[in-house]
Amino acid sequence: MTPPTTAGPTLIGSVRRAMRLLEAVAEDPSRSTAKHLARRTDIPIGTTYHLLRTLTHDGYLHRVGGRYLISAATARLGGAVPEQTSARDLQAWLDSLRDETGAAIYYAWYEEGEVRMVAQSSGPRAPACEEWADFRRTAHAHAIGQCLLSQLDPEARRDHLARHPVEPLTPYTVPDAEALLRKLARLRRGQPVQEREEYAPGTVCAAIPISVGTVPAALALSLPMPRADLLDPLSHHLRRQAETAFTSKAFTVRV
Template sequence: MSDMATTAAEKSSTSVPPGQVQSIARAFTVLETVARAEHPVGVTEISEASGVPTGTVYRMARTLTELGYLRKDGRSKYTIGGRVLVLTKASTDYVAALARPHLDELAALFGETVALGTLQDDAIMYLAQAAGRRTIRMFTSLGERIHPHCTAIGKALLADREDAEVQALLRRTGMPRYTDQTITDEQHFLDVLGATRERGYALNEGEQEEGMRCIAIRLPYAAKPLGFSLSAPTARMSDATIAGYLPHLRQKAEQLTDELYEYTSSY
């Protein structure tokens, strides 16, 4: 049995202490099992890892998905849903606090603005940023909700989803135009996501702010959709410059992911 399975099984609520409500205890066991998984998990895997019966897991997962605490993909696999972040502001604050030293190092190294963002309730929300030292630079409003189709982080995070799920999101949110470069055609956007998957990083070519170019990568963290972005005026962001930035962004993404897993495994 994996470490994740052992930990969850040890905490399983198949035998609930007096005074606890079994259905609530089991729902949290299912939620925590999915959160600890390093990849999307199905009902059987959740049951084996948690010790909760399969039928109960199915009902709990369906309810948690309807409420937004879990997300179900086209293969009937589950990951954590965006609504988990609203359970406690402290959780978001802690993620941001872990990220800030890494963002500060990257901003100091390159002199450009670097940010951490997430996809929550169909919108990109920036959790932390470190401003570049250049006079002309990009500023990001923390907590502001932004359409994902016009941001590099949005593309990086949506590239991890199946096309049908992306299409459903775009039809809910629309694809408003912000600049002449904004992608407003659904199929064009899906093609761009395909290129993003092949390349391993996302680009924003002045699609939200004219004259600005942005790159973004997804953190290899299964419990939350998180991404790093680096933004600068187009004149300072040649393809060669981006190639030099990427190894550092990926290294910091790995380091932050390790810290996040260390934090969550302590509970």
């Protein structure tokens, strides 16, 4: 008996649509919401949601806020992800930056809708900012969180702030969500994000956005208030160091 032919084209069509979605996500991860992907690929929105859920469930995509991003496993299929940097190498690099700047250094990324502090380097001459309020819950107040939120699309930013509302931590904390969104909208691409005593009294911070793969990441430093005059020059030094390291692929997002 000849097998039915209806299933073949249907399955092939689904595979083709899934591949188009993966290609669209890889081409423009900054706007990879379901609605944008549906418009970009001309796939009906219901089908788009179904395929995105399947691709996410099977590990080909992961969802960050309102966006869908290529997973490391999918990127490796195309040889897009170089060998992972070891945690030891990353820590050694952060330690060298700490010694160069005399500031505490931090490395973080935004994953599955949350701020994740990956590594940090500090010492007696470069004390770390004390995490007295959960970094994940207070992204609106510290430079790392603001830097990571600046790399999200407007929908993903509002989604984050809906889950973690703006709250005053110090007299200098941004007063509300709209004020924060205006600040983020004014930032130029690649510009260091600075905050002065918004998260912790007596501490100033700067963070550098890092474009590596599809995961928003940030490299940051903090200084005690008496050294606040060094925030500008050190943040630009940190930016140059980050550009050199990540452009040369000395480091990757995953460690």
